[in-house]
Amino acid sequence: MSDVWVLLEHSDGTTTKVAHQLLTGARAIAAETGGQVVALFIGKGWATAKERIAKFGAAKALVAESDEIGGYVASPQVEITARLIAEKQPWGVLFASVPTGKEVATRVAARNGLGVLADAVNVTVQDGKPVCEYSAFGGSTLVKKTLKQGPYLICVKPNSFVAEESPAEVAEETVDASISEDSKRVVLKERVEKEAGGRPAVESAAIIISGGRGLGEPANFSVIEGLADQLGAAVGASRAAVDAGWYPHSNQVGQTGKTVSPQLYIAVGISGAIQHRAGMQTSKTIVAINKDAEAPIFQMVDFGVVGDLFDVVPKLTEEISKRKGGA
Amino acid sequence: MPLNIAVCVKRVPDTAAEKKLDESDKTLDRESVESILNPVDEMAVEEALKLKEANEGEVTIISMGPEAAQAQAIRKALSMGADKAVHLKDDILHGSDAQAVAYALSQVVKKGEYDLVLCGAESTDARTSLVPPALAENLNLPNLNFVKNVEVSDSSVTAHRETDKGHDIVECQRPAVIGVVWGANEPRYPSFKGIMAAKNKPVETLTADDAEIDSSKVGFAGAKSEVLEFGARPAERKKIIVDNSNGDAHVKLADFLQEQKFI
Ligand SMILES: Cc1cc2nc3c(=O)[nH]c(=O)nc-3n(C[C@H](O)[C@H](O)[C@H](O)COP(=O)(O)OP(=O)(O)OC[C@H]3O[C@@H](n4cnc5c(N)ncnc54)[C@H](O)[C@@H]3O)c2cc1C
Ligand SMILES: Nc1ncnc2c1ncn2[C@@H]1O[C@H](COP(=O)(O)O)[C@@H](O)[C@H]1O
Numbered sequence: 001m002s003d004v005w006v007l008l009e010h011s012d013g014t015t016t017k018v019a020h021q022l023l024t025g026a027r028a029i030a031a032e033t034g035g036q037v038v039a040l041f042i043g044k045g046w047a048t049a050k051e052r053i054a055k056f057g058a059a060k061a062l063v064a065e066s067d068e069i070g071g072y073v074a075s076p077q078v079e080i081t082a083r084l085i086a087e088k089q090p091w092g093v094l095f096a097s098v099p100t101g102k103e104v105a106t107r108v109a110a111r112n113g114l115g116v117l118a119d120a121v122n123v124t125v126q127d128g129k130p131v132c133e134y135s136a137f138g139g140s141t142l143v144k145k146t147l148k149q150g151p152y153l154i155c156v157k158p159n160s161f162v163a164e165e166s167p168a169e170v171a172e173e174t175v176d177a178s179i180s181e182d183s184k185r186v187v188l189k190e191r192v193e194k195e196a197g198g199r200p201a202v203e204s205a206a207i208i209i210s211g212g213r214g215l216g217e218p219a220n221f222s223v224i225e226g227l228a229d230q231l232g233a234a235v236g237a238s239r240a241a242v243d244a245g246w247y248p249h250s251n252q253v254g255q256t257g258k259t260v261s262p263q264l265y266i267a268v269g270i271s272g273a274i275q276h277r278a279g280m281q282t283s284k285t286i287v288a289i290n291k292d293a294e295a296p297i298f299q300m301v302d303f304g305v306v307g308d309l310f311d312v313v314p315k316l317t318e319e320i321s322k323r324k325g326g327a
Numbered sequence: 328m329p330l331n332i333a334v335c336v337k338r339v340p341d342t343a344a345e346k347k348l349d350e351s352d353k354t355l356d357r358e359s360v361e362s363i364l365n366p367v368d369e370m371a372v373e374e375a376l377k378l379k380e381a382n383e384g385e386v387t388i389i390s391m392g393p394e395a396a397q398a399q400a401i402r403k404a405l406s407m408g409a410d411k412a413v414h415l416k417d418d419i420l421h422g423s424d425a426q427a428v429a430y431a432l433s434q435v436v437k438k439g440e441y442d443l444v445l446c447g448a449e450s451t452d453a454r455t456s457l458v459p460p461a462l463a464e465n466l467n468l469p470n471l472n473f474v475k476n477v478e479v480s481d482s483s484v485t486a487h488r489e490t491d492k493g494h495d496i497v498e499c500q501r502p503a504v505i506g507v508v509w510g511a512n513e514p515r516y517p518s519f520k521g522i523m524a525a526k527n528k529p530v531e532t533l534t535a536d537d538a539e540i541d542s543s544k545v546g547f548a549g550a551k552s553e554v555l556e557f558g559a560r561p562a563e564r565k566k567i568i569v570d571n572s573n574g575d576a577h578v579k580l581a582d583f584l585q586e587q588k589f590i
């Protein structure tokens with residue numbers, strides 16, 4: 001088969017940006033495989049999801065709607081996805097390369113005896129097979145991999161594709177949403193949410209402003225938060241800043257934090273150690289602000305400012321605010 | 328109630344050291360670099376030791392890899408306080424991908440009777456985080472992944488699973504496979520006594536045959552993915568550097584961001 005499926009990431013039908021990016025990427029892939037883009041919806045809130053994804057060109061949707069599924073972790077998605085793949089044999093399935101997406105993909109692979117590739121930053125097609133690009137060894141190496149046999153299971157990192165609208169009529173097919181007792185083994189007891197900071201999450205944000213030890217003290221994170229809010233960006237942090245207790249680990253970028261590839265990454269007061277670069281080197285555009293012209297981060301920037309962040313960042317924030325107002 | 332805990336650990340190249348790919352087979356040339364116990368696995372070991380201290384029981388380290396895996400990763404885990412280890416070592420395992428590693432580890436786990444199988448949620452080298460869920464799948468066990476605060480009660484285990492916005496409290500029955508997230512705890516440093524004691528702790532070495540591993544499912548033969556090419560990432564960065572000595576760098580940066588349509 002030649003269809004390209006996308007497992008939709010959503011919360012009660014509110015599909016995420018990553019889901020829209022994957023649908024967009026799937027269109028280019030499907031153009032090569034000669035198939036259709038098929039959205040795979042599992043959970044509740046299909047009506048909401050349908051409206052949202054129609055904008056991003058899904059020709060078809062497989063809909064496993066059920067209220068029960070949300071009470072369990074990952075396994076229902078695994079069971080339903082594995083069952084549908086076995087039955088319909090698509091060309092492949094794209095998953096968001098985030099913890100849940102990868103967990104579902106790898107378990108589907110193990111269950112159906114398929115291969116899986118994680119952390120792809122781009123996917124193209126050659127001779128009908130996927131070519132997945134990803135970065136290795138702290139981002140210094142570009143690796144291209146393929147899977148020997150389909151259906152191909154591929155986890156694609158957020159922001160690898162840029163979401164583009166292309167409205168389509170979604171043909172929907174209702175599929176079996178029942179799950180076995182085995183899929184009910186991991187129960188979601190309680191969801192604990194910190195008060196929403198109003199900023200996007202680091203793992204999927206299109207723009208990230210990260211702060212490091214150069215900020216000097218925790219209160220100074222407000223300097224980069226101000227810039228982040230002007231740009232609608234997430235706030236990240238280096239490990240030095242996290243270890244010092246200035247910012248939560250959930251925002252840490254790097255080898256032992258999140259690996260991100262936003263459209264724009266601005267490193268402020270971060271030296272650019274290899275373990276930090278490992279987490280952000282695939283960013284589309286990289287900007288650094290650092291007072292040390294010799295800082296390793298400058299070796300990998302598109303735009304670098306050698307200067308004191310306490311001078312540059314507030315002025316930049318104001319400048320952006322002015323330009324936005326004047327535009 | 329005593330807990331029988333297995334912890335899967337792997338050795339990874341020290342990221343501070345330089346890495347090389349083996350040109351002949353496009354795998355990481357692991358002999359060329361310094362290796363350490365995967366840092367997240369130290370946290371899995373710590374979590375296991377804490378569970379043992381609170382509940383009694385035994386902690387068994389399981390590691391798959393060449394000889395040096397034993398010297399580095401297993402020894403470190405034993406010197407932290409684990410009781411014994413099983414080392415799966417066989418040339419036919421070389422080249423295994425994540426699915427194959429998970430399958431091979433599952434065969435080793437099946438030889439014991441474990442209440443919990445702990446893993447690091449992701450390794451610092453492969454970073455795929457594919458192994459723990461695939462291991463759970465091979466064992467047909469429930470999986471709590473990317474978690475910390477692991478607690479056991481009579482027959483169940485609960486933990487906090489990291490989410491974008493906070494955490495989910497998740498629960499399942501034992502036995503279960505648990506992927507411990509980075510930052511779950513502060514791993515203890517091996518004491519001198521621990522390091523000495525580790526030298527006498529039992530390490531059982533298994534071949535693929537011993538673990539009843541189907542050789543067609545592992546190594547290069549079993550790999551479902553293949554490397555097409557690898558190379559240095561072309562430096563495609565613009566590398567525009569401006570100095571703020573005039574105090575106007577923010578204007579130039581704003582121009583740049585506007586050109587790139589970020590403003
Ligand atoms: C196993 C392992 C895993 C690791 N994982 C991670 C990880 O996930 N993420 C991570 O980030 N690190 C990680 N590290 C740590 C990493 O090696 C570095 O120590 C860390 O990234 C340094 O953080 P930093 O750049 O904020 O601090 P520093 O290296 O101290 O850099 C601070 C920078 O701020 C600049 N500066 C200071 N004041 C100003 C000012 N007023 N204006 C402008 N610039 C200023 C300085 O010139 C300097 O370049 C890991 C290390 C190990 C060993
Ligand atoms: N060769 C191995 N031997 C033992 N455990 C492993 C091995 N490979 C992976 N693991 C476990 O799986 C976790 C995740 O690794 P990975 O999926 O490679 O990111 C590691 O932290 C280990 O706990």
